[in-house]
Amino acid sequence: MKYNFSAGPAILPKEVMEEAGKAAINFNNSGLSILEISHRSKDFIAVMDQAVQLVKDLLSLSSDYEVIFISGGASSQFFMVPMNFLDENGKAAYVDSGVWANKAIKEAKLFGQVDVVASSKDENYSYIPKGFSVDSQNTYLHLTSNNTIYGTQLHHFPETEVPLIADMSSDIFSRAFDVNKFDLIYAGAQKNMGPAGTTLVIVKKSALGKVRRSIPSMLKYETHIDGGSMYNTPPVFPIYVSMLTMQWLKNNGGIEAIQKINEEKAALLYNEIDRNPLFVGTARKEDRSNMNVCFLLKDSSQEPAFNEMCKSAGCVGLAGHRSVGGFRASIYNAMPKDAIQVLVDIMREFERKNG
């Protein structure tokens, strides 16, 4: 038995992986693999329609929004967002909450003026910048809702009259929020939605078509909306597995149910970090992420022994990002509470042996 705490690509529900494995050999009892069927086939069109509908259902999207599945990862959204939204003479506000926010800022500067309204770089991004103001002349305010590397999460989206755009790659579908504040939301699939290879984009129709630069067809959101995410051959299998994962979430009670479980899972682990005298959390408490739990051993010389104990118990993917060090337990939707209990038990045993 393995417990997969990887930050992404990350754990998916066991039943989803089993269903995906079967479909790679024989999809829908068609005698064909999902890997070899046409994206224009009845069977795959049904998958795509269902994937789009599941996003709409899970997030209770109004008809103001379009849902597309494209490729290129969140990294491609870093430039597609300003390319499609920010005019050469316009400006956009960005919050610098970590490495990924920084990359988004760097790409946006190619297209217009960028106003970095707040940053937590001064303390190695261990907190979420708050209390800043945003000039209403900005076309949008760009946020990273969860910072995978540092284990911080935006628990309250800023109150501002400027429309929000957010990278929700690492916490989409993990909690309820008010979608209507957003002009656009994007998320690479490979954390909470599915395997690597597709990117979800949710966009407010009325916000599109306002820039004047010429944009290649594949880089216009309208192209993919008009083509129903099939302007060109879509990443069939990643979209299929994402659909299965969203179906699993819906069958298990949707966002409301998973949010409660996610809060319990995170509390279980943070409580142990705070109680256990050998460990310390790295993120400011009020900004702690319910998806990525980052912590250190106070005595870093104990790391090899703790790693060994985790490995023996089947816990994998716990190494912290190099810029933070220590440990990171990524506990996305698909991570069962039992697995977190296993990790907590190891921490307790480690304390008994080494405390």
Add this chain to the structure above:
Amino acid sequence: MKYNFSAGPAILPKEVMEEAGKAAINFNNSGLSILEISHRSKDFIAVMDQAVQLVKDLLSLSSDYEVIFISGGASSQFFMVPMNFLDENGKAAYVDSGVWANKAIKEAKLFGQVDVVASSKDENYSYIPKGFSVDSQNTYLHLTSNNTIYGTQLHHFPETEVPLIADMSSDIFSRAFDVNKFDLIYAGAQKNMGPAGTTLVIVKKSALGKVRRSIPSMLKYETHIDGGSMYNTPPVFPIYVSMLTMQWLKNNGGIEAIQKINEEKAALLYNEIDRNPLFVGTARKEDRSNMNVCFLLKDSSQEPAFNEMCKSAGCVGLAGHRSVGGFRASIYNAMPKDAIQVLVDIMREFERKNG
């Protein structure tokens, strides 16, 4: 038993689909699915390294070339090629051999001057334009090596001093050719290389870095070369299945062996089309594709009956593209000769019943 003649996504070797199905549940006996492991894990780095090495081995690439796996399909290469190669004041030559070549031309016009040196539009792209000249001032000559929709294939690449760039999406790895004439070759995976979701790019290092426009990081070939196709999270599963497919090809004798089989397969089907008085091929004989075989029933009212007979025998994906009509048998590397014999037998039986 199904015989999958789809144009793409298309048939893959049976053993590849079985291996992929197993890996989606338990990869390399790790107790983890290929869908949930980190792209930075030892196991996936080995997959990526092997995929790159297989491309180099299969095509006998010299060290002048870099191999990357990215996403966005050939449709993204339509704009990435001119964005990275064609300066605002430069010009590039394009051959218009079909719908996809046309889309490449349309995107290139956003970046510089485009010289359409030849077209076969006058006869619905049923032949390959030949005998044209290319001004040596052109930065490159863009070709589509195989036209999936019309069943035409470039059997001899033009002799010119201008470097070649080619969309080889539908015939990469199907035959030998002189790579050294090319500055860049691209191919969406989903025909001859793997499932939908990744794009192979082979690029001559010395041809890069010559344009002056500012390019978003994700759209620069150098970014993906420097990052070893892992600048951002790559499409893990599509690359894995592509690696398996290339491994299968290498184990079965590589390009030399498959080219011979592909020629035999195509001859078997074209001979029947030419012999059978009920059918007629749509492409000019000298330009016929060994990958996509397009043909019509002379009496189109017989189509439903022929379709029914194909369906009963398990042959699927035979509908011609709407712009050509009739039938299209896509017989990529993974299609066994036996399956083509099944189709030929149906055509003969159809002749006996309806001739």
